[in-house]
Amino acid sequence: MKPKTNTNVIERWGIFELSLAGPSNGNPFLDVTLSAQFSYQNRVLEPDGFYDGDGVYRIRFMPDTPGEWRYTTKSNVPELDGQQGQFTCVAATTGNHGPVRVNNTFHFAYDDGTPFYSFGTTCYAWVHQGDALEEQTLETLKKAPFNKIRMCVLPKDYIYNENEPVYYPFERDEKGQSDFTRFNPEFFRHFEQRVGQLCEMGIEADIIIFHPYDRWGYCDMDAEGDYRYLRYLVTRLAAYRNVWWSMANEYDFLLDVKPMSQWDHYFHIVEEKDPYQHLRSIHNGNPAMNYDHTKPWISHVCIQHWDVKRVKEWRAAYRKPVINDECAYEGNIQRPWGNISAQELVHRFWIMVVRGGYAGHGETYMHPDDILWWSKGGVLAGESWKRIAFLREIIEDMPARGLSSMEGSFYWDVVSGGINGDDRLIYFGEHQPAQWAVGLPMEDGDYDIDLIDTWNMTITPLEKGPLPVSPPTRKKKTDKQVANPKPEAAFGVALPGKPYMALRVRPKK
């Protein structure tokens, strides 16, 4: 998807772009102010415009309502001020559901109401690898199950990530020193191209604005430099419907140079400059250093934590959707966040999802040329992504409401149970019962019960009936001798007694 420049017709949630000629002398990034009021009937939205180099100024706008829209520009430069026009917003084309919003407290939906179940992956620096590898990454994503990708704006310097980027975000002198007051439009045009391509593929771009992996000085901009970068980025990209704002990766590793009050202010800038209020999150490094996700400008919880059974705690603490974007990656590097087995990552996905959260994928297999998917993209070398595709199909076949974790019994501390409307999903993981009844619906009604092998990706219908080995009836006890308050259920299903199984229970259709 690309912006449509100076057009008269734009689809709903597409990008209308007004291109204007203006001054190129001085420092237009600092000197020129530009915005426009876009109105539909009595409703007004006011995006900023930006300087795109070579005397070209642009204002982008994403209309969310079909009909006639009008605009008037405002600028401190006469030739950019008071420009007026109108365009017609028409119905969205197939596959365009608008931006993703929070839905039903813990879940997501597109603006048109279509549920969005987040199955993301991470390729931090994929847009800094040059066209050949970047296009290979896009090809890989076409066959992969991921509908969200975490990606950094700024180049990355980290182990396995030593290559220079193709583009730099700021103008540089011969010694490589950046002028943080002058953006490099080519850098941003390239970045936008990739975001637009993701949009066409139905993939949300979870854009990481700050990160600590740096050797070019981008970490060390002063606060005003950060604010200017943030305004410029948001102004350019907010009209892309697939944008999510991730304020940082491992923000807490930057706290010595960017104190907490500054982080809050970053969010305020995004709130002010994004007319569409795209999703906003922030990602921690140290598991004990979660940002306070209850703050009102945080739309959903982005968490990095390996101990996935705690998702209930996070849901309860924040009352927002929980995405554990880094519950460790499938791979074999030395860092423990990048060397869990494929089976373990699939296991963690099931636990996160069944308990009413979402998880993120990544691959960190060592590669002779240091092309690790997690940072550079390329091809998928692992085994988890196919099982994540299988899980996604199962989740998308459930009610739109979204899963909530079963509660009220020790069972659900260790086994994962989720309810979604009349549907239930029980994931056993490392548990391998040969029979099961707990959490199955006991009330009247006909249910289909399926056994799901999460690793081998099979779904087998089961019969519900008397348990194959009925537990002994409990003898009469005094009230005080209740060793276990939950009586064994009388009906259930026979199971194969193997790990990594799940049950799906649905009303008969």
Place this chain on the structure above:
Amino acid sequence: MKPKTNTNVIERWGIFELSLAGPSNGNPFLDVTLSAQFSYQNRVLEPDGFYDGDGVYRIRFMPDTPGEWRYTTKSNVPELDGQQGQFTCVAATTGNHGPVRVNNTFHFAYDDGTPFYSFGTTCYAWVHQGDALEEQTLETLKKAPFNKIRMCVLPKDYIYNENEPVYYPFERDEKGQSDFTRFNPEFFRHFEQRVGQLCEMGIEADIIIFHPYDRWGYCDMDAEGDYRYLRYLVTRLAAYRNVWWSMANEYDFLLDVKPMSQWDHYFHIVEEKDPYQHLRSIHNGNPAMNYDHTKPWISHVCIQHWDVKRVKEWRAAYRKPVINDECAYEGNIQRPWGNISAQELVHRFWIMVVRGGYAGHGETYMHPDDILWWSKGGVLAGESWKRIAFLREIIEDMPARGLSSMEGSFYWDVVSGGINGDDRLIYFGEHQPAQWAVGLPMEDGDYDIDLIDTWNMTITPLEKGPLPVSPPTRKKKTDKQVANPKPEAAFGVALPGKPYMALRVRPKK
């Protein structure tokens, strides 16, 4: 091992037993007081005696020092009072190391200094199953790796445990009503026989004194009844060197009938009546209801918790040895504490042990006649016990000091690392690095490094050298740009990149 009655020679940590004839009228359990002072030079110990039925009274004593011991009885019955005698305590026979004590804060050793690494199993009600099954259990234990067994004194009523016991601990009338003031000596003689047989096999008897799984009214004795039972039990059994006192299984399920102050008092009775101060612990049900293990009468932490990576927390909280006796059992029943896979139980054992704790085994495979090892004994049907034997061999081949968890890095939150003197053990579990350096000794010295496949039970020597794919050198950064404070180590080992591997590092011999 059996008590030696009225003998002149007894081995160190054997059981000297004085048998005396006395009154059988009235209620000897209530009416007769009996004790004896055993002295070696100026040291005096004073065990109680007990009524064993049919006019027979017994006093048992476990001498811990070779040499001449003298005794004098005290009683309110003249014929039992003032009896004197002496015996010679000689060196212990092979395999007799005395009782187990706490050693080096977090570990155990026998009284003769031999380290004791706890590898326990659970057969709650095995002594209530009749001779055929009980003897089969003993046969199984002979080939199993367990050196401790958790077992209840009182009969058990619970799912899969509905059979009546062979013996009852109290006299019963025709309607099955117990007289809690009259013990059944036959019951205790049988129990002691089994404890003695375990002792001969080198297995510690972790004796569970109270539990909530009851239909006979044993839960509902009043406090004085509990105290009397406790005194009688301790008096009969304390001289068995392999006794550990486990005050209860899931004591918190009994709090409505036995308030917390009463639990503390139980421990005081054991302290008063056990001249040898055997190990004392108490086992929780609800993971949030741990007894305060810092109380001075608690020798070690007995915990029930599935989340085994928390062992560091428990060590830090209590500063005592930690045994996670129930981190769930291998099996396939519906209850989630009894249906984890063999691989998962082996995994939990490795995590507990490498991090400086101990774990307990149990099997809960469904059985047509409800003979589940966890409660009734019989045979082992699972796959974890062989791997636990393998782990035990590795641990017993390490220094006597005992393992301490590695700390100071996020690595050791997710990967398990242990140090024991100059030896190290690193367990990767669900992690599968293809190379590793962290935690390997970097200082001068020659080390043997072995790769351990914890499931397939193989040990393969590795070469330490430059890492097979050396991570890129980190570029110069400003001080503030430290994304990751731990530099990649320059030397390490190549690994197969599979889960469930471990490394053992030892000085070359």
